[in-house]
Amino acid sequence: TDSLDVRLFRIYAEEWLTEKTCEEDYTYNPSEPIFKIPNDFQYQVPSFTEHSYFRKYIETFPEIDSPEIFGLHPNADLTFRVKEANSLFETLGETQPKGGGNDGGISREDTVYDKATELLGRLPEDYTEDDYKAKIRKLGGMTVPMNIFLFQEIQRLQNVISKVRFILTQLQLAIKGEVVMTAELQETLDSMFDAKVPHFWENTLTGDEFSWRLPTLGLWFSSLLNRDDQYRTWLNNGRPNSFWLTGFFNPNGCLTAMKQEVTRKHKAEKWALDDVVYHTEVMPFERAEQVKNPPTEGIYIHGLFLDGAAFSRQEGHLIESQPKTLFVSLPILFVTGNARKDEEKSKKELFGSIGPYECPVYKYASRTDRYFIFFANLKCTAEKYPNKWALRGVALLCNT
Numbered sequence: 001t002d003s004l005d006v007r008l009f010r011i012y013a014e015e016w017l018t019e020k021t022c023e024e025d026y027t028y029n030p031s032e033p034i035f036k037i038p039n040d041f042q043y044q045v046p047s048f049t050e051h052s053y054f055r056k057y058i059e060t061f062p063e064i065d066s067p068e069i070f071g072l073h074p075n076a077d078l079t080f081r082v083k084e085a086n087s088l089f090e091t092l093g094e095t096q097p098k099g100g101g102n103d104g105g106i107s108r109e110d111t112v113y114d115k116a117t118e119l120l121g122r123l124p125e126d127y128t129e130d131d132y133k134a135k136i137r138k139l140g141g142m143t144v145p146m147n148i149f150l151f152q153e154i155q156r157l158q159n160v161i162s163k164v165r166f167i168l169t170q171l172q173l174a175i176k177g178e179v180v181m182t183a184e185l186q187e188t189l190d191s192m193f194d195a196k197v198p199h200f201w202e203n204t205l206t207g208d209e210f211s212w213r214l215p216t217l218g219l220w221f222s223s224l225l226n227r228d229d230q231y232r233t234w235l236n237n238g239r240p241n242s243f244w245l246t247g248f249f250n251p252n253g254c255l256t257a258m259k260q261e262v263t264r265k266h267k268a269e270k271w272a273l274d275d276v277v278y279h280t281e282v283m284p285f286e287r288a289e290q291v292k293n294p295p296t297e298g299i300y301i302h303g304l305f306l307d308g309a310a311f312s313r314q315e316g317h318l319i320e321s322q323p324k325t326l327f328v329s330l331p332i333l334f335v336t337g338n339a340r341k342d343e344e345k346s347k348k349e350l351f352g353s354i355g356p357y358e359c360p361v362y363k364y365a366s367r368t369d370r371y372f373i374f375f376a377n378l379k380c381t382a383e384k385y386p387n388k389w390a391l392r393g394v395a396l397l398c399n400t
Contacts, residue, residue, distance in 0.1 A: 072390025298336025
């Protein structure tokens with residue numbers, strides 16, 4: 001479980017365990033459901049005096065409930081169904097024979113060999129440590145926290161590039177019969193034929209994350225190219241106006257480095273890193289190309305997706321998702337550091353008495369502490385206050 005379960009349980013208690021619950025006309029069903037179901041069951045607390053009557057009442061409960069009963073958007077049911085269907089198709093795919101024979105067409109081995117040739121041709125050139133160290137020195141050197149972060153990210157990407165290049169080269173040799181087809185190479189062949197990412201391209205033997213998780217080989221390789229482009233642009237042209245947070249191995253490290261830089265800028269005010277918290281604001285820019293200059297302190301972030309809600313660019317606050325639209329892009333997010341005492345005052349000025357919805361940001365759709373990055377404050381309305389969005393399960397995702 002993740003630590004936000006505690007928040008969810010607290011909110012259920014605040015919303016449901018109240019004096020109103022005991023009123024005769026009280027119902028747990030939403031007063032204005034998004035999707036109205038004819039003759040929908042009404043959950044109430046009956047005023048029976050005998051145990052048997054309660055049991056009979058419970059037996060009338062429907063087998064399947066609308067997600068809105070639990071505070072979720074109706075789209076949550078679609079998300080569940082899609083996940084079930086994908087799991088079924090994946091299982092069916094794994095049952096298909098993986099033999100090497102062919103019926104007169106192109107063999108599996110030839111198909112994968114050609115794909116390996118294509119990927120090797122598109123693979124970025126290796127990073128030379130002396131070269132990128134020299135470029136980082138021109139950016140201010142290793143005393144700048146964000147430069148240290150960039151150095152570490154490049155090292156990790158180079159490890160991925162080296163591994164992919166070596167495995168693809170060895171796979172081609174194995175297909176030609178020049179080296180032994182090991183279990184690792186066989187798995188690579190099978191995965192590539194099915195357009196999947198080989199398991200050990202994503203994880204180490206101990207289960208730690210080696211690269212990044214994406215459902216198809218095409219998406220995974222495109223991410224590699226986009227990450228490489230972000231790093232090389234940063235090295236050659238200086239710090240970008242807006243960062244693609246999804247493209248980092250360690251997004252938490254990026255934010256920590258930013259916070260260290262902001263803390264140093266406020267050295268005269270005696271800011272301590274432990275007392276500096278994140279301050280976030282959604283900007284009017286929709287795309288990174290619209291950001292012409294970086295902020296004076298902090299960073300702009302793009303590429304985040306809202307899950308469980310949408311965002312009104314005109315009104316600047318959270319709104320309900322459109323039916324069958326599971327994810328929407330968030331406009332550019334400004335993230336900086338602020339002294340804890342000053343941030344409380346800033347929240348009141350930005351969000352009023354309602355306060356913000358503290359939206360968790362995750363690296364992946366798997367909402368666990370392992371992939372949690374930080375909280376972004378998003379504006380709400382009086383009708384749709386923070387607790388409502390928490391029950392909706394609203395989160396920001398780097399990858400959908």
